[in-house]
Amino acid sequence: MDGMRGRFVVLAVTGSIAVYKTIELARRLVQAGATVQVVMTKGATEFVTPLTFQALTYRPVEVEMFAMQDERAAGHVAMGRQAEVVVVAPATAHVIARLAHGFSDDLVATTVLATSAPVIVAPAMETHMWRNPATVENVARLRARGVRIVEPETGPLASGDVGPGRLASIERIAAEIEAALSVSGALSGKSIVVTAGPTLEAIDPVRYVSNRSSGKMGYAIAAAARDAGAEVTLVTGPTALTPPAGVRTFPIESADDLKDAVLAQLPRADVVVMAAAVADYRPIETATKKLKKKDLGSEMTLRMTENPDVLTAIMAARRPGTIVIGFKAETGEATAEAGRMLREKKLDLVVANDVTDPRSGFGSDEDRVAFVSADGVEQLPVLAKTEVARRLVAKLAERLAR
Ligand SMILES: Cc1cc2nc3c(=O)[nH]c(=O)nc-3n(C[C@H](O)[C@H](O)[C@H](O)COP(=O)(O)O)c2cc1C
Structure with missing residues (x-):
């Protein structure tokens, strides 16, 4: 763990049996x-005493929000402000729900709400709790806000069940x-411009031609670039996703809209990442009124023309100097194909994605991609997007540092 020296980590501990692993995590960070400043929920103190963490971190452990009032200025938010990173581990279903809704009724929740540092949440709970739609929704909310979720692992649980819900390893x-x-x-x-999602090419006011892009990859890139401190503009086709917080979002529909939106942003862009699945063709004509079946008969021919590249x-x-990624x-x-695209379009890098791999591609949360550039082909394993x-x-x- 190089790079930890001198860093200020707030470790928020909540009431899960997995807390025994966090004791080891605290020891290794120190x-x-x-x-390492530990803050515990009252629930957590049912499992382990503050003294354990105090002895390992050489710092008083905070539990009581109101006890902090005898401190000087705004003691209850001081930890959140000082933190370079806030890590909630283990995170119970209960604390995830409270954080998802912005509660500030104890010191852990208030610290997370008051910080502008990156927040990491490592959930630990029984499988049914983890899979419950309430938890799924709460985790998705946190993720959309830029909280980094360390996915729990699958294995035997304290409840006797086997399934997902075990706290991630200390190493992860x-x-x-x-x-x-x-x-x-x-x-x-x-400044980085990211495009995401599909485009929609209208046939008439109610019908369109589109593709299976979910937008997950582009949204993940926008969030990662934001986390790395970039000013991010997301140009997005229609998706079911919530745009990441802290990112300027421009919704578009057609390939033509997308081109105009990106070109408008281009003068200030240091990087453009074209993760959107832009339609190659559009209907030659878009009917202004809904096409009627009775007028069309038993066959319909749709004539299409090439979209601008x-x-x-x-x-x-x-x-x-603007870096462009396809x-x-x-x-x-x-x-x-990616190699050909790299050469023909003179791009800086192309991300190649074989969508026939069942674990990869459209709609999936995972991808198996290769980075193709003048440096060669870097094949990555199946990874979360x-x-x-x-x-x-x-x-x-x-590349920008070169
Ligand atoms: C023995 C025991 C183990 C528990 N383990 C977990 C757990 O791993 N994950 C979880 O979400 N809740 C677990 N709970 C329930 C929480 O402790 C309970 O929801 C509590 O209100 C959490 O409060 P907190 O999030 O403020 O710490 C456990 C409860 C008991 C009694």
Whole structure:
């Protein structure tokens, strides 16, 4: 755990049996040179005493919000302000629900609400609680706000069941803390435009031609770039997703709208990431009134024309030095196609995605992609889209630093 020395980590502990693992996490963070301020819910103190953490971190452990009033200025929010990262581990279903709704009725919730530092939440609970739609919704809310969720692992649980819900390993939580501390700021001062989702090409006022893009990849990239300190503009086709907080969002429908929106943002962009699935063709004519079946008969022919190539337009209009990244989703031979796209369009990098892999591609939370650039082909394993996004942002930071 390099990079921990001198960092101020607030470790928020809640009432789960998995708390015994957090004791070891606290010990390792202190050993790595971090200052670890533990704050516990009352529930957590039913499982382990504050004294345990106090002895390991050499700092008084905070539990009582109202006891802090005898401190000087705003003691109850001081920890959130001082924190370089706030880690809630283990996070109960109860605390996740409270954080999702912005509660501030104890010191853990108030600390999270009062901080502008990255927040990491490592859930631990019994499988049914984890899968309950209430928890699923609450976790999604936190994620959409930029909270980093360290997914629980699958295995035997304290309840005797086997399933997802075990607190992530100490190594994974520590890696997330390191990522939050080091990645943060890697793109600060940079402006990035990300496109996401499908485009819609209207046939008439009620029908359209579109594709299966969910927007998850583009939204994850926007969130990762924001976490790295970039000023992010998200140009998005219609999706079922909540745009990440702290990101300027421009909703669009057609490929033409998307091109106009990106070109308008281009003068200030240091980076453009084209993760949207832009339609290659659109209907030649869009009817102004709904086409009627009785007029069409038993067959309908839709004549389509090629859309303007957005990447070509961007490459022609970009400032010298603006990095442009393309995406190539293919059913087979994705890497070779990406290489061709890289050369023909003179892009800086293409993310190749073979959508025939059942664990990868449209709608999935995971992807198996390759980064294709002049440096060669870097094939990644199956990863969460959020992790692919983080690695892409790390690559961008590296390129911008060159
Ligand atoms: C033995 C025991 C183990 C528990 N383990 C968990 C757990 O792993 N995850 C969880 O969400 N709740 C667990 N609970 C329930 C929480 O402790 C309870 O919801 C409590 O109100 C949480 O409060 P807090 O989030 O403020 O700490 C457990 C309760 C008991 C009695």
